[in-house]
Structures are given as C-alpha cells and as structure tokens.
Amino acid sequence: MAELLAGLGTSHVPSIAAALDKGLRDSDEWKPFFDGYIPAQDWVRAHKPDIAVVIFNDHGNSFFLDRIPTLALGVAEEYQPADEGWGPRAVPNFIGASDFAWHLADQMVAGHFDPMICRELDVDHGLQVPMELVFGRPAAWPVKIVPILVNTIQYPIPTPQRMWELGQLLRRAIASYPTDEKIIVMGTGGLSHQLQGARAGYINPDADRAWIAKIGADPARYRAMTREDYIAEFGSEGAELIMWLVMRGCMDDSVRTLHQQYFAPASMTGAGMVLLENMG
Amino acid sequence: MTITDRIPDTPLLDRARSNAGYALNKMAMGLSTPAGRAAFLADEDSYLDRFALSPAQRAAVKARDWAEMVRLGGNLFYILKISAVDPTPIRAIGAAQAGLSLEDFLDQRLGKVTNG
Incomplete structure (x- = not known):
C-alpha cells in the first residue's frame, strides 16, 4: 500500500511568489523567511515523496462566482499555472498523479464526500507557492500532484470539522492504494491575515505562534473551533487555516513536529510552516 | 446599500455581498485574460460598459476607491486584478x-x- 510520508502545513502568500520572481530570495527582508524552510526542504528531498496532495483554495482565478465548488478534486494529467492578472508565472507545469486522484475520487464519493471532479484546471498561487517553498524552483517538479480545492472565499465555507474528516478519509484512501508510492500531504493557507474591510491588516502573531506550536501536538481546540472563531482569531482570510486540518486529520493522533517556523508579516500575513511525521 | 457584518469591520462574501457585488466582481474577473486587460487599458469606459455595474460601483472603480468597491460587494481577490492593470x-x-x-x-x- 501507499505510504503517508509526512504532513506539511504552510502559508501560500502570493508575495512569496512575487519575491522569488523579483530575485529577492536573499534580500534582507526575505532571506530569514526563505531560510526557515531549508531544514524542511532537506528532509523532504532526502525522503523522496512520489506524490504531493495539496489542499488549497482558488483565489478567484480558476473559479468565478458563477460556479463555486465547495470541494473540488483535480484528476488531470497536467496543470498549468493560472493567469492571476499578471500573466501565468514562469514555473513548470505540474504533473498530475491522476491514478491516485481517481482512486481518491472513488474513495471520497464512497465515503460521502462529493467533490467537483476537474480534468482541466489551472492552479493559482495557492498551490504554486507551497510547491516552491518545499521543492524550490526546479526545471521540473520532482513529485506528481493531486490538488484538492476548498472554497474559502464565498460563504458558506465548509466547517473545520468537515476538513478534519476529509483528512481522515484521505488517510484511508492512501492506506487502500495498492502501490508503494510515498505521499506527502500539504495543507496550505494562513496564517492570520485580513485583506478586506476596515479590519484590513489584522494579524495575530500570538495566535499564529500557538497554532504552529500546537497543531501537531495538541490540535483538539482547533478541530473544535467554529468558522466564526477562525475569522475572529485569524482574520477573514486567515480562516484558510481550516485547510491545514485536512493535513492534520490525515495524520496519527501522535505526531512528531520535525520542523517549524514562523515569520510575520510576509506582506500582510503571518507566515508559518510545520512538518509533521507520524510517531509510527 | 448597507450590509451588516457579522464580525465587525469584516466583510464576508455571503449571499448579500455576493449578490450585490456580482457584476463588479465579474468585471474584475474579465481582467484575468490578456484580451480583457488590453480592452480595459485601451478604453476603460467601454470595457466597464460591458458589465451591469451600478453607478456607485462604476464610480468606485474609476476612482480606484478600494474601500468603496468592497463596501459595494467587491471581493478583494477579484478587484485585485485591477491592480494588475x-x-x-x-x-x-x-x-x-x-x-x-x-x-x-x-x-x-x-x-x-x-x-x-
């Protein structure tokens, strides 16, 4: 059966991509942020995952408000970077793990999750940035991907509890997949930020640091919180953090936090990362 | 138009805002193609004419009044595309x-x- 190699949570702030595109990786402002990912990058490189399941939200790039899937699953052979207004970024196309994706589609629907199944899909910074933070800027990505898209833009958004349950289902889908491939699950978004309204610019570094410290060791509170709790504590766009719960719900109750970092703010966002491994 | 926020100063794109801002957000979504961006840059008024913006929404776009665009149902992830042109x-x-x-x-x- 396939192996759940690790769970990784990370921000996907578009300014991270812009900094890379502008050659600011090693600038005084950004170097501490990017350097914080090096230990996790080294660990992932050494453990050679075959597939990355990336849970993220589209930011009004691939889906317009005419049709918003609460949950969508990519089964494509290949994904191109989306045009977010500035033209598609010069990152390699992403190769889909379509065999596992179709297996996951079967498992999801059988388990009473009913995603929109996407055969042609451009992917925006929500997927691009985590891939770049984990795998750098290779000529070709070293893993195939399975995108899971969660609506966090138009209300109602799904509940944190539903995200956790989706993680549990993903775990069963990995366990029942008859290959020896190694899978890393990446929950993305957050941490605290709010981009709209008079509370724009809200960040909550104390809450962010607590999240980074506890999402591995003691996630019960985050699993129990309401959507409104997330918005109040982490800001309206900070509610993206519910997508980390898919990753956490996929893991064992007991996990080791291999690496972590927190940096604030990246642009207008608290930016953080954890790399989790099952205790086994 | 006044829409009450459930969480103070935090406009969520719920039914009321999504309905109010649909045309405004659709206009902005049109800027995610090279053709849309070229049309906006060549003749902004003609581009805006393609969409059923309210007079207040149109004025907010023309003035690049971001707070007003959001107040009128614009969602940042869409209207941000205006900042690309x-x-x-x-x-x-x-x-x-x-x-x-x-x-x-x-x-x-x-x-x-x-x-x-």
Missing part, C-alpha cells in the same frame, strides 16, 4: 480600506515592516 501595492489597498495612511497602516497594523 493599474499597479497598486496590496498594502496600499489594505491601508485604504483601513482608512489609514500607508505609513500609519504599516505601523499600527503590521508593526512597520516592509516585506512584500
């Missing part, structure tokens, strides 16, 4: 919504840092 830093858009100067916004909200 008329470059505006995201933190300036944030400051405008907070009703602060950029300097005060960075200082009071973000701890006066410059990343991004």
